Each structure stands twice: as structure tokens, then as C-alpha cells.
Amino acid sequence: MKFIITKKISVVLFFLLMISNVTYATPPMETNFYSGIAKFDYKPDNSMDSTHLDYLSELYSICTFLSEWQVKDLSDPEFGGMIEDEYRTGEDRIVQTDNTQEAIYVWSRYYFLTGNAEFSKNIEDAWTYCEAFPAYMEESEYYRVWNCGWGLCCGIWYEKAYQDDIHADYSATCAQYIFKNADALPFEANPPGIGVRNALTVAWAAWNLMEYSQFISDETYELTAIQLAEKVKTWVEEDTENIQKVSWALSGGVAAACVLDVQFRDDPVGARDWADMYLINLPQYYNPEDFNPDAWILAWDSWAAMAQNALWRTTDDFSHRRLSFEQSDFIRSYDTDGDGGIPTNPSHPDNEDETWVSTYVVLMGFAALEASPDFRITMNNSEIEAGDLCQTSLEIYGPGLTTDVDLYLILEIAGTYYFYPYFSADPFAIPLQVELDFVLTEWLGLEEFYLLNIPMWPAGTPPTELAWWGGMTRHGTSDLIGNVVHVPWRSL
Numbered sequence: 001m002k003f004i005i006t007k008k009i010s011v012v013l014f015f016l017l018m019i020s021n022v023t024y025a026t027p028p029m030e031t032n033f034y035s036g037i038a039k040f041d042y043k044p045d046n047s048m049d050s051t052h053l054d055y056l057s058e059l060y061s062i063c064t065f066l067s068e069w070q071v072k073d074l075s076d077p078e079f080g081g082m083i084e085d086e087y088r089t090g091e092d093r094i095v096q097t098d099n100t101q102e103a104i105y106v107w108s109r110y111y112f113l114t115g116n117a118e119f120s121k122n123i124e125d126a127w128t129y130c131e132a133f134p135a136y137m138e139e140s141e142y143y144r145v146w147n148c149g150w151g152l153c154c155g156i157w158y159e160k161a162y163q164d165d166i167h168a169d170y171s172a173t174c175a176q177y178i179f180k181n182a183d184a185l186p187f188e189a190n191p192p193g194i195g196v197r198n199a200l201t202v203a204w205a206a207w208n209l210m211e212y213s214q215f216i217s218d219e220t221y222e223l224t225a226i227q228l229a230e231k232v233k234t235w236v237e238e239d240t241e242n243i244q245k246v247s248w249a250l251s252g253g254v255a256a257a258c259v260l261d262v263q264f265r266d267d268p269v270g271a272r273d274w275a276d277m278y279l280i281n282l283p284q285y286y287n288p289e290d291f292n293p294d295a296w297i298l299a300w301d302s303w304a305a306m307a308q309n310a311l312w313r314t315t316d317d318f319s320h321r322r323l324s325f326e327q328s329d330f331i332r333s334y335d336t337d338g339d340g341g342i343p344t345n346p347s348h349p350d351n352e353d354e355t356w357v358s359t360y361v362v363l364m365g366f367a368a369l370e371a372s373p374d375f376r377i378t379m380n381n382s383e384i385e386a387g388d389l390c391q392t393s394l395e396i397y398g399p400g401l402t403t404d405v406d407l408y409l410i411l412e413i414a415g416t417y418y419f420y421p422y423f424s425a426d427p428f429a430i431p432l433q434v435e436l437d438f439v440l441t442e443w444l445g446l447e448e449f450y451l452l453n454i455p456m457w458p459a460g461t462p463p464t465e466l467a468w469w470g471g472m473t474r475h476g477t478s479d480l481i482g483n484v485v486h487v488p489w490r491s492l
Contacts, residue, residue: 065340
């Protein structure tokens with residue numbers, strides 16, 4: 001966290017701190033997938049109506065769903081592997097490495113966030129399967145590249161969570177496979193959907209190779225990720241419809257995320273400019289009516305959420321973060337039987353949930369749950385006449401982990417600070433009547449708005465420079481959560 005500490009901010013920070021108390025998974029057959037072009041302006045009727053979720057509880061629910069459909073028979077050749085869905089579990093079942101690696105990622109994330117080892121044995125068994133059926137030995141070239149992307153993802157998060165590099169060689173081999181083979185996948189192919197699938201697959205591989213290069217500090221892999229992302233960037237820019245395309249289990253959101261997180265990783269201005277030019281038609285949701293009834297709509301929506309998270313990461317515009325959670329809420333709303341699983345398509349019944357779609361929303365939708373909440377103070381008018389009513393909105397949006405926080409709201413008047421809830425009775429202070437009904441132990445997964453109606457000073461009081469300051473610290477500590485908020489205003 002970076003701060004430019006002025007004398008004034010230092011004073012506020014001081015007070016804040018002082019008062020703190022081997023079958024196919026997603027089938028690789030070239031003719032067995034859906035592809036097409038989405039309408040960028042479609043939005044489901046109920047996309048804004050879903051209640052904000054307790055995402056840690058949702059993550060646990062997904063973890064238990066995955067545990068239920070893992071192969072547990074020690075004598076089974078596919079022991080430890082992840083069954084793709086809950087409705088094909090006999091001889092027709094599908095077990096494959098991508099599903100299994102996705103589950104390792106989800107279980108590792110849960111352990112990383114909570115320290116709860118409930119699913120550690122599941123992870124151990126899943127690695128047994130992956131070592132027997134490694135990502136880099138899959139049935140076809142693009143499928144190996146795809147799987148190796150997931151191999152890097154789950155390997156990174158397993159090592160982060162468990163501080164154990166026992167599977168580092170597996171990750172290294174996946175990285176080498178992407179390094180040597182991803183660039184050979186043709187973006188122009190016949191039928192055209194194959195080329196789209198390849199472009200989106202390379203985008204996924206490049207995104208993970210960049211994450212891996214940063215994790216192990218390898219410049220060669222970083223340069224390769226940048227080169228692959230540049231190829232994806234060119235593909236997006238060549239045809240304005242490319243960002244709207246879907247193919248197989250992938251949608252254009254992964255291309256957007258790849259370019260933003262790799263090419264514009266440390267360039268917020270460049271990210272905003274590129275997005276304004278080339279992502280204006282980026283879909284947020286995919287209309288089921290535009291595709292076959294069995295099309296993988298909710299998987300495509302997950303990639304759209306990944307794009308919004310990438311926009312948040314690279315531009316620091318929290319509105320994209322909010323949208324990613326709205327999208328995730330919508331996708332998770334199709335867990336209609338509450339078992340943690342979701343189907344591929346909104347039209348499918350609740351007994352046709354898929355393990356792989358359920359994992360997508362964790363990485364691509366409600367990622368980075370440990371990130372700081374967004375805290376804002378807004379005013380309708382920053383210049384207020386004597387006797388007017390000052391309307392101030394305090395807004396907290398903190399989807400993520402359950403956290404006890406202490407909230408501090410401070411009014412600065414001519415260099416003097418007055419703290420809520422005991423604002424000074426000094427005659428020069430504005431008499432405040434504030435009801436700030438914020439429960440400090442409340443889960444921050446909700447969005448709250450507060451109106452502070454402040455009776456203003458009597459006529460004749462000279463103009464005064466004022467400011468709101470606000471901040472949150474972890475309950476009972478001086479650990480600042482997010483940035484100190486400063487909103488200047490002026491009386492007239």
C-alpha cells in the first residue's frame with residue numbers, strides 16, 4: 001500500500017491508530033463444442049436482483065460439492081480424479097485432469113483463506129490422479145495447453161497455501177509445455193470456431209504463464225507470456241467481433257483478462273485507454289436464446305467476470321470489481337438445490353450440476369476475497385450555503401472475508417479534528433446530529449449507504465474549509481484496511 005504522507009494526513013493517521021482498540025472432461029473433439037458471437041448489451045432480468053452472497057460460505061459449499069464427486073475407490077484407476085458432473089457417475093462418467101486441477105485450486109484457495117485443512121486429503125488424492133494423468137500428456141495439442149494452464153494455476157496456489165513445493169516439478173513441466181507449444185496453435189483455422197478456441201486457449205495459457213513467471217521470478221517465462229499475450233491482443237484488435245466470440249468452454253473474457261493482466265499489468269492509463277477502444281463490446285452476460293439449449297452459458301459468464309476483475313486490477317476502478325460480484329451472484333443463483341454445484345446452462349435442472357463450472361466462478365468471479373473493501377464518502381454538493389442541509393453518503397462495499405472492523409469518521413474544520421461519535425461541543429464546531437447505525441461486527445459482504453443530515457451554521461458565519469476523513473482498521477488493532485478517505489468541502 002502506497003501513501004503520500006502530508007502533515008495533515010499524518011495527523012489523521014495518528015488519530016486513527018491511537019483510537020483503534022482417462023476419458024474426456026470438457027470434450028476435446030473439434031466438432032463437439034458450441035461457438036458463436038454474443039450480443040454485448042444483453043443483461044438478464046434478474047442479474048441485479050440477487051442478494052450479495054457470503055462468498056466464504058459459497059466457497060465452502062463448492063468445496064464440499066467437489067469432495068462429493070471425487071473418485072474415492074483406491075482400486076479405481078482414476079482414483080483421486082474429479083467426476084465432471086453429478087448426472088453421469090456410472091460407466092458413462094467423465095473424469096479428466098482439467099477438472100481435477102481445478103478442484104485442487106479451489107481446495108487450496110479455501111485452505112489459504114481459512115487455514116481449515118478439511119479438504120487436504122482431497123487435494124492429496126487429486127495430485128495422485130494428476131501425476132498418473134498429467135496435463136502435458138492429454139489427448140490433443142490445444143487440450144494439453146489448456147490443461148497446462150490449469151496445472152500452473154493449481155500448482156501455484158497449492159504451494160502458496162501449504163508452503164510446500166513437492167509438486168513444483170509438475171508445474172515446471174506444465175510451464176515448459178506452454179513455452180514450447182502454445183504459440184503453434186493457429187488462430188486462423190477451419191472451421192473458424194477452432195481458431196477462436198485456439199486463441200482463447202492461448203490467452204488462458206499466457207495468463208497463467210505470467211502468474212507463474214512472477215511466482216518463481218523467471219524472466220524467460222515472463223517474456224514468453226508477454227509475446228503470447230501480444231498475439232492475443234492483435235487478434236482482439238483485428239476484428240471488433242472477436243471479443244464477443246465464444247468457443248468450446250471459453251469466451252472472449254479470457255482474452256480481455258490476458259491482455260490486461262499481462263500487457264497492462266503496471267500501466268493503468270494504458271489499460272483504461274485500451275479497454276475504452278477495444279472492450280466496448282465486451283459481453284457481461286450471454287443470452288441463452290442466442291445459442292443451443294445445451295450451450296455452456298454460465299461458463300462463458302464466468303470468463304466475463306474474469307475480464308471485469310482484470311479491469312479492476314489494472315485500472316483500479318472498483319466499479320468493475322462490483323460488476324464481477326454481480327456476475328458471480330447471478331451465476332451462483334443457479335445453485336437452486338443448495339448443494340454447491342451449478343449447471344452449464346440456466347435451463348438445466350438442479351440435478352445436472354457440473355464440477356468444472358462450479359470451480360470457474362471461484363477463480364474468475366469472486367477472486368481475491370482477501371482484497372481490501374471499498375470505502376467511500378460522497379457528497380451531492382461540495383459548496384454549501386449557510387443554513388443548507390449537508391447530505392453525505394458513507395458507502396462500504398466489502399465482498400469477501402468476514403472481518404470485524406472499527407470504522408472511524410472524522411470531520412476536519414479549519415485544521416481541527418472532530419471524531420464520531422463524540423464530535424466536539426466547541427462553539428466553533430458545526431453542531432452535528434448523526435445517526436450512524438453501523439454495526440462494527442457486521443459482515444462486510446453487504447453494501448450500505450448512510451445519510452448524515454447536518455444542520456448548518458447560522459447566517460453570518462464566515463466561510464470555512466472543511467473535510468471528511470474516514471478509515472477502517474481491523475478490530476482492536478491499528479491495521480489500516482484500504483486507504484484513508486479524504487473528501488474536502490467548503491461552506492459559503
